[in-house]
Amino acid sequence: MKPTKIPCDYLGREGSRRAEILFSAIEPYLKASMTYLDIGCGTAPLTLFIDELLPPARYIGIDLNSEAIGACKSEYPHHTWLCIRSDAFVIEIHHDVVIHTGINSRRFNDAEIHGRILDTPDSGPSVVLLESGDYHDGPSDTHEIYEEIRELYRDRGFLLKREEVLVISHFPVPVRRYAVFIRS
Numbered sequence: 648m649k650p651t652k653i654p655c656d657y658l659g660r661e662g663s664r665r666a667e668i669l670f671s672a673i674e675p676y677l678k679a680s681m682t683y684l685d686i687g688c689g690t691a692p693l694t695l696f697i698d699e700l701l702p703p704a705r706y707i708g709i710d711l712n713s714e715a716i717g718a719c720k721s722e723y724p725h726h727t728w729l730c731i732r733s734d735a736f737v738i739e740i741h742h743d744v745v746i747h748t749g750i751n752s753r754r755f756n757d758a759e760i761h762g763r764i765l766d767t768p769d770s771g772p773s774v775v776l777l778e779s780g781d782y783h784d785g786p787s788d789t790h791e792i793y794e795e796i797r798e799l800y801r802d803r804g805f806l807l808k809r810e811e812v813l814v815i816s817h818f819p820v821p822v823r824r825y826a827v828f829i830r831s
């Protein structure tokens with residue numbers, strides 16, 4: 648896999664090159680009026696693209712960081728933003744698209760919510776985007792979480808449509824790996 652080098656901010660918000668690349672990776676599988684769950688949404692860098700090009704029927708972003716949720720609420724007041732840890736978020740409804748980018752913590756059992764998503768009665772999402780960062784000389788401590796989530800979707804028969812690497816040169820975990828799954 649040949650990495651693409653991009654200049655980009657980690658939590659680059661609206662219009663960042665990283666967000667643009669991640670959006671492009673899922674765009675072929677998206678339609679207007681889909682429903683989204685953005686896990687650890689931070690400042691929700693993909694939302695601008697989704698809103699502009701394929702307005703969703705519903706977009707829920709969750710994050711344990713109240714500042715990030717506050718920023719999302721003021722930037723995108725028409726969506727739902729919840730300050731909550733993923734393991735406390737109850738999966739009550741179907742989400743067509745699951746976004747989990749910048750997977751960054753082993754502390755909060757970040758993989759757990761995906762098991763519950765996959766156990767929803769109508770068999771889970773149609774599109775899943777995962778992304779996390781490694782070092783140039785080896786995996787970061789979130790690598791295992793990324794792999795664990797990736798394996799959950801593979802085990803349930805989701806098709807890995809794309810898996811690539813970006814390098815964000817000035818970022819502490821610069822080797823950004825992302826995967827796009829679709830339901831088979």
Ligand SMILES: C[S@@+](CC[C@H](N)C(=O)[O-])C[C@H]1O[C@@H](n2cnc3c(N)ncnc32)[C@H](O)[C@@H]1O
Nearest residue numbers: 687688689710711712732733748749751752755
């Ligand atoms: C590196 S940032 C990524 C933000 C955004 N998704 C992006 O790609 O730019 C990771 C975010 O996940 C949040 N986070 C980490 N673990 C979480 C959890 N278990 N539940 C909710 N939020 C979580 C952090 O607060 C942080 O805002």
